[in-house]
Amino acid sequence: MKGNVIIVGLGLIGGSIALSIKEQHPDAHIIGIDVSYRTLEVGLSRGIIDEIGESLLIEAKRADLLIFCCPVKETEELIGHLAKLKLKPELIVTDTGSTKAEIMQCAKVLSDRGITFIGGHPMAGSHKSGVEAAKRLLFENAYYLFTPQKTERKARVEKLKQWLLGTNAKFLVLSPEEHDEITGMLSHLPHVVAAALVRQTEDFTKVHPAAFQLAAGGFRDITRIASSDPRMWTDISISNKAVLADQLRNWRAAMDEALTLIEMGEKEALYSFFDEAKEFRDTLPVHRGAIPAFYDLFVDVPDYSGVISEVTGYLAKWEISLTNLKILETREDIFGVLQISFQTADDRKRAKTCIEEQSGYLCYYEE
Template identity: 80%
Template structure:
């Protein structure tokens, strides 16, 4: 497809979308806008964009596709300026925000002008940030949620999907309200709970200092989403405020029921509590969902100098990139556990085959 693609916000998400569009639509001209000139210059040097834009007021008029890849509140503010501009009748505007109700409300004026706006939310990310971390296949096999206005021309939705086909994502259509309810339950609420649990543990470690060391391993893993960018999650929480308030009230009731079970010592109720959770959790799909998946490989390794560099050397030979590596200090025998995290399931599978081919170390997953 030909045309000018204007991307506002050239970070990890914006840069990765730019690379995906470039791969699939080589005749497209990609223009970048960002508050940081340094970011734009880096994006130009890396070939992520073709041109550094001047401003939204100027470059929106040239756009055939305009993508907002910035925080939700910033996107809402910028959307309010668009209806005042002279835009192409064929323009498609979309975004990548984690909440949709406020953004869709701000896009109403565009709709009244006859300009197509289709909400978007690619459900993938990385522990890295910025345009230098952008990857063409960041969204591969991840869900890419679309929230068009009711009654939107299907040809326009198909056109946007065609523009974004290089992401290799799985597109799913939702209403804005359904989107915010689902992502609230599956992504936003877990982040709040994880952060609250970590904060509670911080106070607990003051009373029991040994707990700080013992929190390594399992506890650190189940709360890893609490390490997400606090600025971003402040923005998301406020953008989905009403939904989250309702869900937190339901969570509070569930915790009160758990407290009552323990207070009365109801063995059957406690068993049912854990059994029903296990049964449902075991039926959940393994592929990418609302929270980016963590592809961990566990390797039993002997304790001798250079073992970590030996394993990473195996991976380097096969040109397999890892995103995180740590030694779990929870074993008392002569073997340790090396936990290696990868960006994709494919990388993890290749790493397992790589290490097993070049060593006698035991490698395994834990789903």
């Protein structure tokens, strides 16, 4: 497909979308717009974009596809400016925000002018940020959700899918309301719960300092999402406040129930509480979902200088990219545990084979 693609907000998401479009549609001309000129220079020098745009107000009239890759509230403001401009009649506008009901309501000013706006939400990310971390296959096998207006023609949704084929994502169409309910339950609520648990633990460690050291490992892993960008999650929480407030009330009721069972010593009821949770959790699919999955590989390594560079060297030979690593335990003269995180389950599987074949170290992971 040919045409001008304008990406507003050239960070991890915007840069990765640009790379996927260039891979699938080499004739597309990609124009980047960002508040940081340095970011645009990096994007241009790395071939992520083809041109640095001056501003949305100046460049929008050239666009065949326009993608907002910025916070929801900022996107809503920019849509208001966009609605006042002379645009191509066949323009498709989309976004990448984590909430959809408010932004779709805001975008009616475009629909009233006959301009297509299709809400979008690629459900993938990374612990890294910025255009430097952009990668073409960031969204591979992840869900990419679309929330078109009820009156939108299916052909326009299909055209947007064609533009984004290079993401190798799994496309799913939802209503804006259903999108916000689902992501509220599976993504937004867990982030609030994780943040609250970490804050409670911070207070607890002031009374019991030894708990700070013991919080490494499993506790740190299950609360990993609490390390997400606080500005982004403030924006998401406000944008989806009605849904999130309702789900938090349900969560509070569930915790009250658990508290009652524990205080009353209801052994059978407590067993059912945990067993039913285990049974349902074990049926959940293992592919990428609402929260970016962490594909961790654990490697038993001996304690000697250079062992980490040895292991990472094996991965480099096989051209396997890792996203993070840390030592869980090392003691003199015994094996420690090296935890390596990967972007995909396939990378983790290949890494296990690679390290075991090259070194003989035991590797394992949990589904």
